Amino acid sequence: MKDLFGKAILDFQTHNSPEDLITETSISEPDEMSVAYLFRSFDEMPKLEQEALLLAKGKILDVGCGAGSHALFLQNQRNLDVLPVDISSxxxxxxxxxxxxxxxVQDVLDIRGETFDTILLLMNGTGIFGTLAQTSKYLLALQSLLNPGGQILIDSSDIIYMFDEDEDGGKWIPGDDYYGELTFTISYKNETDAPFPWLYLDYNTLQNAANANGLHCELICEGEHFDYLARLF
Structure with missing residues (x-):
């Protein structure tokens, strides 16, 4: 991986002629994303993210922290102890x-000997699971990092709306895989990174996976476009 997502973030932070990111998935056309969006303030964040940041408590692990906007709010505005981690150097x-x-720089699966009161996975937090088959592995790893009474705050979207309907009103989904399993590709400054798996989980599937792995799951709130925030504990 060329770490183009991280390169765009660092370019923006250091004023090194940042450009828009180009994102493409296995079911969507290329789309431009302004890297400035990753540097948004609390007031500019979607309702789901704001709710998660207000529910966060104690010692916090921010998984896939990106540009660090969530962690900065928790550190500077709420004076909380937050550890931001990302695989992007x-x-x-x-x-x-x-x-x-x-x-x-750390993969959440490699964290040992540390525990947290809140684990945050935001901006489609289920994405790092990659595939439905890997969901249990990640949930068990996250659960092992929780203090007693701890919580996982995670968001995702039900992307069934992106698929065409057949004549009977049902959804036409190609292949045999779970429909939320996408392949994601990022391009930046005329370079393209290797494609990677990225998972969108509908709430019921997340809830079933959580229950199967000994976690309770509750729906905190829903966004305006098939997205939701859940709390696992």
Whole structure:
């Protein structure tokens, strides 16, 4: 991986002629995304993200922190102890430049010997699971990082709306895989990263997976476009 997503973040932070990211999935055409969106303030965030940041408590792990906007709010506005992690070294450099000195390059599956009161996975937090088959592995890993009484706050979307309807009003979904399993590709400054799997989970499927792995799951709120925030505990 060329870490183009992180490169865009670091370019924006260091004023190094940032450009829009181009994102494409296995079911959608290329789309431009302004990297500035990743640097948004609390007031600019969607309702789901705001709700998650207000529900966060205690020692917090921010998984896939990106540019660090969520962690910055928790650190600077709520004075909470937050550990931002991301697999992108460029993104973590940007986080550190923004004042998140303890931000570190880390895969959540590799964290050992640390526990948290709140684990955040936002901006389609189920994406890092990759596929439905990997969901249990991630949920068990996240559960192992929770303190007693701890919580996982995670968001995603039900993307069934993106598929065509057949004559009977049902959805036509190609292939045998779960419809939320997409392949994602990122391009930036005329470079393209290797495609990677990215998972959107509808709420019922997340709830079933959570229950199967010994977690309770509750719906906190729903957004304006088939998206939702859930709490696992």
């Amino acid at each position: 460029n993104a973590i450099k940007a986080c550190q430049l923004r004042g998140l000195q303890n931000a570190r």
